[in-house]
Amino acid sequence: MGDARTIDPQEEWRLLIGGEWTATASTYEIVDPNTTQVVGHAPDGTVADAEAAIAAANAALPGWAATPPAERGAMLQRLADVLRAQAPTWAPLVQAETGATINVAETMQVGPNLADRYAQYAIPRNLDRAEMPATAAASALGPAGLVGAAVYRRPVGVVACITSYNFPLVNVAGKLAPALAMGNTCIIKPAPQDPLAVLRLGEAVVEAGFPPGVVNILTSAGTEAPSALIASPDVHMVSFTGSSSVGARIMSDGAPTMTRVLMELGGKGAMVVTDDADLGKAVGAIASVWGFHSGQICTAPTRVICHRSRVDELVGNLTAVAGMLKVGDATERDTLVGPLVSEQQRDSVEAFVRGGVDAGATLVCGGERPDLPGYFVAPTLLADCTADMHAVREEAFGPVVVVLAHDDDDEAVALANDSHYGLASYVYSGDNARALRIAGRIRSGSVALNSVLLHTDAPFGGFKLSGVGRDRGVAGLEAYSEVQAISWLA
DSSP states (O other): OOOTTSOOTTOOOOEEETTEEEOOSOEEEEEOTTTOOEEEEEEOOOHHHHHHHHHHHHHHHHHHHHSOHHHHHHHHHHHHHHHHHHGGGGHHHHHHHHOOOHHHIIIIISSHHHHHHHHTTSSOOOOOEEEEEEEEOOBTTBOOEEEEEEEEEEEOOEEEEEOOSSSHHHHHHHHHHHHHHTTOEEEEEOOTTSOHHHHHHHHHHHHHTOOTTSEEEOOOSSSHHHHHHHHOTTOOEEEEESOHHHHHHHHHHHGGGTOEEEEEOOOOOEEEEOTTSOHHHHHHHHTHHHHTGGGOOTTOOOEEEEEGGGHHHHHHHHHHHHHHSOBSOTTSTTOOBOOOSOHHHHHHHHHHHHHHHHTTOEEEEOOSOOSSSSOOOOOEEEESOOTTSHHHHSOOOSSEEEEEEESSHHHHHHHHHSSSOOSEEEEEOSOHHHHHHHHHHSOOSEEEESSSOOOTTSOBOOSGGGEESOBSHHHHHHHTEEEEEEEEEO
């Protein structure tokens, strides 16, 4: 497949199915959001390709599930070692596919964190347990006695890992590593916008020595191939990261076969800023919406619920920060705000901002289209917002922050919870005990206090439309397993 350190738009890419690189009848263009130039042609997998991947994953399942956990862990460590050596050279490709600034591409997309996400599952963890013996009286079912039981974590089976476009490699790592550690086989279906680096990952999987069919990669521009994965009775679990609307369709399509699901879906991150908060820290955290992958982060604090006495100061400081952020060529080191992933996403964000203004929000800054060749939206701030506005209730997935005012903690909590999302929320307060009390009342899968950093091993997932289930750490291992209880009469 060529040198990973260069980008050749004419490079031939193939699917990874059953350990073989498989050509497809057609391809589709991958466009650099920064320049709108074509940077590659991805394989356009078909339903037949999906069926071949399913067959390969099922054929490999018995052997991989029976492989001792220590051996599976050693394989994951080898993969981590390969990634640590090779992945940094993929940064230009990832940057070109995603539009991420080169700094984000190098540090967050293909940095050491990528290898570490595999290595953390290389140490086997025994999640099995024994139940205390229970007494059983004599009955028609059998004689009296003590009943013992052992509870085992078993592989779910074949897992379809369907990932989002914002962090293609890291998102795959969060699914693939725990799934493989638990003895599952996988079919990776990356987002259509940026699948090429995931195919590079396939090369690393092969080099690490995974048995054929344990990891398969299917790329496609349309929905037919992934729909075949979801509907197949031979795919036992779907792990999906993406929009809530697509998540709902996946649940519906998988319902006839009771397909297990793990879903990290949309978010409209609420940040409560109390009257005694350190506004400088809060402003810096909020600005991450603009400067970190242009707001294309489901956990971003895009909905700021600020005490009324501090709103003017907050808005003024945010406006000043927005003016300091360079919007421009994502390959330049001093660029902080790059493009959105596609023309469609840019147009969607622009319509989102217009809708907010039409509903009565004040456009404080941004909203315009920068005079640049790519799919850019300037850092945008909407103030004087109310909870009923579409701009407050829905996810823009772009560099847009909305500000609402509250008068006390009860109102702040009510506003934070007045959402059908509940993925990640934040509380900024000068009183840690007060912040903890507020956090405990917010219906959100994760809440961070005076920070936007979330613990990497803490369970991660959402309330309401933000998801089903939890991943990361031990929760991730549990998510990719089924529970089996074996009982006996002592």
